[in-house]
Amino acid sequence: MELNATNQLDQLVKPNCSGSIRNIRRHFITTFSRSFAVIFLIAAITALIPTPSSAQKISTVDLLWDGPVEGPVKQPGKKIVFISQDFRNGGITSAYRGLYLAAIELGWELSLVDSKNDVAILRAEINAAIQSHQDAIVFGGMQITDELQDLVAIAKQAKIVLAGWHAAEKPGQTKDLLINIATQSDEVGKKAAEYVIQNSGAEVGVIIFNDSRFAIANAKNLAMVLSLMTCNRCKILSIEDIPIPNANKEVPVAVQRLDQLYGKKWTHTLAINDAYFDAMNVALNLISRKDIKNISAGDGSYIALSRIKSGSSQQVATVAEPFGIQGWQLADELNRAFAGRPLSGYQSKPILITAQLLQQLKGADIDSGIPYKEAYSLIWRGKTPSK
Numbered sequence: 001m002e003l004n005a006t007n008q009l010d011q012l013v014k015p016n017c018s019g020s021i022r023n024i025r026r027h028f029i030t031t032f033s034r035s036f037a038v039i040f041l042i043a044a045i046t047a048l049i050p051t052p053s054s055a056q057k058i059s060t061v062d063l064l065w066d067g068p069v070e071g072p073v074k075q076p077g078k079k080i081v082f083i084s085q086d087f088r089n090g091g092i093t094s095a096y097r098g099l100y101l102a103a104i105e106l107g108w109e110l111s112l113v114d115s116k117n118d119v120a121i122l123r124a125e126i127n128a129a130i131q132s133h134q135d136a137i138v139f140g141g142m143q144i145t146d147e148l149q150d151l152v153a154i155a156k157q158a159k160i161v162l163a164g165w166h167a168a169e170k171p172g173q174t175k176d177l178l179i180n181i182a183t184q185s186d187e188v189g190k191k192a193a194e195y196v197i198q199n200s201g202a203e204v205g206v207i208i209f210n211d212s213r214f215a216i217a218n219a220k221n222l223a224m225v226l227s228l229m230t231c232n233r234c235k236i237l238s239i240e241d242i243p244i245p246n247a248n249k250e251v252p253v254a255v256q257r258l259d260q261l262y263g264k265k266w267t268h269t270l271a272i273n274d275a276y277f278d279a280m281n282v283a284l285n286l287i288s289r290k291d292i293k294n295i296s297a298g299d300g301s302y303i304a305l306s307r308i309k310s311g312s313s314q315q316v317a318t319v320a321e322p323f324g325i326q327g328w329q330l331a332d333e334l335n336r337a338f339a340g341r342p343l344s345g346y347q348s349k350p351i352l353i354t355a356q357l358l359q360q361l362k363g364a365d366i367d368s369g370i371p372y373k374e375a376y377s378l379i380w381r382g383k384t385p386s387k
Contacts, residue, residue, distance in 0.1 A: 064370070065370055065371050065372055065375050066346075067325070067329065067344070067346045067348075067372060067375060067376075068332065068344040068345075068346055068375070068379065069375060069378075069379065070379060071332065071335070071336055071341065071344065071379040071380075072335060072336055072339035072341045072379075073339075073379075073380055073381065073382040074105070074106045074107065074335060074380035074381070075106070075335055075338040075339050076106060076107035076108070077107060077108070078106070078108045078109070078135040078136065078334075078338060079108070079109045079111075079132075079133070079134045079135050079136075080099075080103065080108055080109070080110045080111070080134065080135060080136045080137075080138060080334065081110075081111045081112075081113060081125075081129045081132075081134050081136075081137055081138070082096050082099060082110065082111070082112050082113070082138045082140055083113045083115055083122065083125050083126065083129070083137060083138065083139055083140060083142075084096065084112065084113065084114045084115060084140040084141060084142075085115060085117060085122075085139075085140060085141040085142035086114070086115070086116060086117045086141065086244070086245055087112075087114040087116075088245070088275075089141055089244065089273070089275065089299075089301075090274065090275075090299065090300075090301025090302055090303060090304070091141065091166065091273070091274075091298065091299030091300070091301060091321060091323070092140045092141040092165070092166075094299075094300075094301070094302070094321075094323035094324075094327075095140060095165045095166075095181070095321070095323050095326055095327050095330070096112060096140060096327070097323070097324075097327060098323050098324045098325070098326060098327015098328055098330075099138065099165075099327040099328075099330050099331055100327070101324075101327065101328070101373075102327055102328040102330070102331035102332075102376065103331060105331075105376075105377060105380065106331060106335060106380060108331075113125045115142070117245045119147060122142070122148070123147075123148065123151060126148065126151045126152075126155065127151060129155070129160070130151070130154055130155050130158055130160065133158070134160055135160065135161065135338065136160060136161040136162070136163060136334050136337075136338075137155060137160055137161075137162055137163070138163050138164060138165065138330065138334075139162070139163070139164040139165070139167040139177070140164070140165050140166070140167070141165065141166045141167070142164075142167055143167060143168060143214060143215060143216075144164075144167065144168075144174075144176040144177070149176075152176050161178050161334060161337045161338070162176060162177050162178060163177055163178050163179050163180070163181070163330060163333065163334060164177050164179070164180045164181065165180070165181045165182065165326060165327075165330060166180075166181075166182050166216055166299075167180050168180040168182075168215065168216070169185060169215035169216050169218075169219050170182070170184070170185065170219075171183065171184065171347060172343075172347075173343065178333065178334075178337055178343070179330070179333045179343055181326045181329055181330045181333070181348075182216065182321070182326075183321055183322075183347075183348055183349060183350040184347070184350075185216045185219035185220050185223065186219055186220070186222070186223040187223075187349075187350055188220055188223070188297045188298050188319045188350045189219065189220035189221065189222070189223025189224040189227070189272075189297045190223045190224075190227050191297070191319045191350060191352050192220075192224060192270055192295050192296065192297035192317070192318075192319050192352075193223065193224040193227035193228050193270065193297075194227060195295050195317050195352060196228070196234070196268050196270065196293075196295055197227070197228070197230075197231045197234060199293075199316075200267070200268065200293075202233065203233050203235070203265075203267070204231065204233055204234040204235065204267050204268055205234075205235050205237045205262060205265040205266050205267045205268070206228060206234060206235070206236050206237060206267070206268045206269070206270055207236075207237050207238045207239075207240065207258055207262075207266055207268075207269050207270075208221060208224055208225070208236065208238070208239045208240065208269075208270045208271070208272075209239075209240045209242060209247075209251070209269065209270070209271035209272065209276040210239060210240070210241055210242075210271075210272050211241070211242065211243050211244050211272060211273070212241045213243060217272040217273070220272045220297045220298065221239065221272055223297075224270050224297060225239075235265075237258075237262050237265060237266060238258060238261075238262070240254055240258075242254065242276070244273055244275045244276075247275045247276050247278065247279045248278065248279045249279075251276055251279035251280050251283065252279060252280075252282070252283040255280060255283035255284060255287065255289075256283070256287065259287050259289060264291075266289075266292060267291070267292060267293065268292065268293050268294070268295065269292060269293070269294045269295070269314075270294075270295055270296070270297060271294070271295075271296050271297065272296075272297050272298060273296060273297075273298055273299060274296045274298070274299060274300070274301045274303070274304035274315075274318055275301075276296070277294050277296060277304065277307075277313065277314075277315045278303060278304075280294065280313075280314070280315075281307070281312075281313040281314060281315070284314055289314075290314060292314050293314060293316050294313070294314045294315040294316065295315070295316060295317045295318070296315065296317070296318040296319065297318075297319050298318070298319055298320070298321065298350075299318075299320060299321045299323075300318050300319070300320020300321055300323070300351070300353055300366065301318075304318050305318070305320070305353060305358060305366075308353060308354065308355055308358060309355055309358040309359070311355060316354065316355070317352060317353060317354050318352075318353050319350045319351070319352050319353070320350065320351050320352075320353045320366055321348070321350060322348050322349070322350075322351060322366065322367035322370070323365075323367070324365055324367045324368070324372065324373075325348050325367050325370065325372045326348055328372055328373060328376050329344075329346060329348065329372075329376075331376070332344060332376055332379070332380075335380065351366055351367070353366060
């Protein structure tokens with residue numbers, strides 16, 4: 001069967017839907033030529049076709065440590081500031097918690113600043129970190145935009161190590177950051193969409209919630225779209241572009257509008273962050289739509305895990321980041337930088353969380369069964385397996 005990717009995208013551009021849907025098509029046309037966009041989409045869709053093995057991983061977590069086992073001993077006495085984009089984001093708070101526990105092990109002074117999604121506060125705090133001669137600045141949940149480039153340049157001149165958690169579209173080193181800690185965004189989006197495809201029957205109508213301000217969110221959104229396009233019985237009804245900080249105010253209004261527009265055709269909701277579902281449960285109950293299933297492509301906040309486990313809301317799954325592992329990895333990569341050593345090259349993997357898995361965990365953190373703390377502690381004490 002011939003796949004016309006451009007026509008598939010055109011079908012999403014409906015005059016009575018939000019402008020964010022049009023942005024999908026506009027993104028490909030302005031970033032690539034139309035012909036390259038079609039080739040890219042077809043290749044990406046082929047790579048995203050669900051496989052039977054992925055469904056078998058839903059209720060298990062690999063308990064083996066596949067991260068580094070060698071590296072430099074701890075470099076104590078360092079001063080680190082963690083600047084959060086918005087500490088109301090459960091993913092950011094969880095990643096900070098992991099870094100905090102690792103910093104204690106390393107003998108570091110770790111301070112926390114919440115920029116509250118305010119650029120003026122963010123700039124002031126970056127400048128304060130430079131003036132106070134911090135050894136490293138960690139950006140939590142924010143991208144290094146053009147309006148921060150002057151301060152980034154000054155920080156680099158001052159030999160301050162810059163790192164981030166979910167601070168760029170992809171994990172690894174960037175032009176601004178020594179390391180960006182994250183799972184692969186497209187893998188997260190793919191896992192969320194696969195859950196919808198594999199755990200549904202008959203016709204599926206999906207509404208996606210995105211925050212297009214962030215490259216990492218757009219990458220998840222794209223992966224979900226591409227995965228759903230491989231499903232003959234799945235249709236994307238709408239893509240709603242709502243900034244995460246505005247979710248509590250705008251999501252309930254959007255739920256009313258979308259239900260009036262699509263009715264029972266709306267069967268599933270996908271979102272790039274659990275925060276959208278924090279605001280959706282009551283709104284769905286008010287319109288008696290307990291039939292809708294919600295799945296999030298990140299980040300596995302404690303509130304989301306609680307409602308999934310209890311079955312008290314329509315959210316049935318989330319693709320979680322292994323926050324503990326990522327916090328300790330962030331500390332390890334900084335320690336390597338302080339010691340003049342290269343990055344570890346480690347890449348953490350997202351975990352699909354369902355009520356079944358949470359029952360198995362019995363209240364423990366989703367990555368608690370993986371001995372990452374022991375592995376990193378051995379490295380920092382100079383007791384690697386070879387010694």
